[in-house]
Amino acid sequence: MTFEMKQKVLFKHCDPAGIVFFPRYFEMMNDCVETFFSEVLEWPFEEFIGREGVPTAAIETRFTAPSLHGDHLVIALDVEHVGRTSFTYRMTAWCGDEKRFETKARLVFVNDSGRPQPWPEAIRAKLEAALEPAA
Ligand SMILES: CC(C)(COP(=O)(O)OP(=O)(O)OC[C@H]1O[C@@H](n2cnc3c(N)ncnc32)[C@H](O)[C@@H]1OP(=O)(O)O)[C@@H](O)C(=O)NCCC(=O)NCCSC(=O)c1ccc(O)cc1
DSSP states (O other): EEEEEEEEGGGGBBOSSBBBHHHHHHHHHHHHHHHHOOOOOOGGGGGTTTBBBBEEEEEEEOOOOOTTTOOOEEEEEEEEEEEEEEEEEEEEEETEEEEEEEEEEEOOOOOOTSBOOOOOOOHHHHHHHHOOOOO
16 A cells, blocks of 8 residues: 655745755655554554654665645655564655655664564554555
8 A cells, every 4th residue: 555645845844945955855754654653553653752763774765856835745655564673665755747756764663772672563464454565
């Protein structure tokens, strides 16, 4: 399955020329992940972040076209791999038919000491259910 989140490009995302500044894209990525946790995993960040966490261990992004103030983006997330303590997602942002960025990242589930721990079984089951179908 592909999870989608709409994101209008706002004033706060942009430099003085009205172009999205790249750290704001990373915030949009995290917003999409947070919404995925809430809506697909039914495990909102506010229920566990603080005691536990899901830091990003690795991320690779390509910015393929600039976004402008007022653009309407659709940010699409696919779960690519579920590991013992981690999962990998791919995310692509579109404005109409134009791709604005694509990213691949690995999140690791950590305990209150910041050490990796296995996913809770119920969360693992939902992550595996969300895995994109094999090509
Ligand atoms: C992520 C870590 C806890 C992993 O600890 P390690 O001791 O390296 O892990 P391990 O070797 O045991 O491996 C654990 C898993 O992580 C995976 N892993 C670890 N490092 C990597 C890298 N570099 N690439 C890919 N996968 C990795 C590894 O494959 C294991 O996966 P499973 O097979 O699914 O179990 C540690 O490297 C760390 O703390 N890194 C710093 C994280 C960080 O500061 N990221 C910057 C942004 S912070 C952030 O995104 C965030 C913070 C707080 C929040 O609430 C939310 C988000």
